[in-house]
Amino acid sequence: MGFSSGISERQRRLGEELRRARDAAGLPALEIGRAIGVKGPAVSHIEAGRMGLNIDRLNIWLDLCNVTDPAYRAGLTVLSRSSGKGWWNGYRHHVVPSALDLAEFESNATSLDTYETLMIPGLLQTKGYSEVILGYSERKVEFRLRRQELLSGVNPPPLRAVIHEAALHMMFGGPTVMREQLDHLIEMSKQPNVTIQILPFDCTTYASSETPFMLISGPHARLGTVLLEHPHGSAFIGDPEAVATFDRKFDRLRSLALPPLSVATPSSSTARRDSLGLIQHVRYKVQGR
CATH class of the missing domain: 3.30.870 (Endonuclease; Chain A)
Structure with a gap:
């Protein structure tokens, strides 16, 4: 994961959705960070759209937050996989x-x-x-x-x-x-x-x-x-x-x-x-x- 040179609305939106899921589950950023294998302020950077999240880590995040709606998960997967190029x-x-x-x-x-x-x-x-x-x-x-x-x-x-x-x-x-x-x-x-x-x-x-x-x-x-x-x-x-x-x-x-x-x-x-x-x-x- 690396910092994005410019944050698109798609990246920002993915981060917002992940933050909402974490808040709804009542989980601290530190616990999410340990589960997906990142340290320090990385979770905050992900939720702000400054850092990307691969599919494996996305699934761990969603599982931990008990996000079970398959269509919603699929939509977040599309946001995460998109390169933003077109x-x-x-x-x-x-x-x-x-x-x-x-x-x-x-x-x-x-x-x-x-x-x-x-x-x-x-x-x-x-x-x-x-x-x-x-x-x-x-x-x-x-x-x-x-x-x-x-x-x-x-x-x-x-x-x-x-x-x-x-x-x-x-x-x-x-x-x-x-x-x-x-x-x-x-x-x-x-x-x-x-x-x-x-x-x-x-x-x-x-x-x-x-x-x-x-x-x-x-x-x-x-x-x-x-x-x-x-x-x-x-x-x-x-x-x-x-x-x-x-x-x-x-x-x-x-x-x-x-x-x-x-x-x-x-x-x-x-x-x-x-x-x-x-x-x-x-x-x-x-x-x-």
Whole structure:
């Protein structure tokens, strides 16, 4: 075991899960250290993500903490075995570390739930829209488009998106860019793994809907992660209670949003009260600009 040169969110998350297991079992770090054959502050370094843990030592740790759920153990094994290497490593010098962490989490996600307020979710953006949002940085735009390949690959994870109506009216890039973006939302909704809903302006129920976030489901319910967007950057949250809170919040937002886009039953009116009708209505107004 050696120190990691840079701690990824995956490494940090594995350490957090091991600490939670040890705390739940009421075991001191010294006892865990003796069992896995390490000395000094090594257990603290493992729990902080600064040191790795091979599979044999991981199993000893979990056995000692009486962690018996096979699916949960398998999920921790995936976290421990992962090298953290993937297509995203080629963009290490072009995007912020949290973007790399997000791409790594997405690569192992079993489902993705995202809520956006003033922008179209990154996984649903067109190239032209992304260029405006990312300041026409070629490599950053390329990185975002590579992330989107996840949705059309082999066994793609389900994506459920709730988008506030405000995002449809923000003219980022001008009318032409926005028309293409609105058309793209309709096209993406045709994919069986993509569900898009719009939270309308005239929603009369407050649902604490001002902060964008993404729920990333892992290989086990206890390994879900929330990516929380705020003005100072991005934060990953893995605390099970916090994840459950955001899961309930997303369900609430879905219940308040208009019915999902469905091109199987096209609207005969641009003002139809579903997500497709609202997008078509906004696109009609944009087209007149």
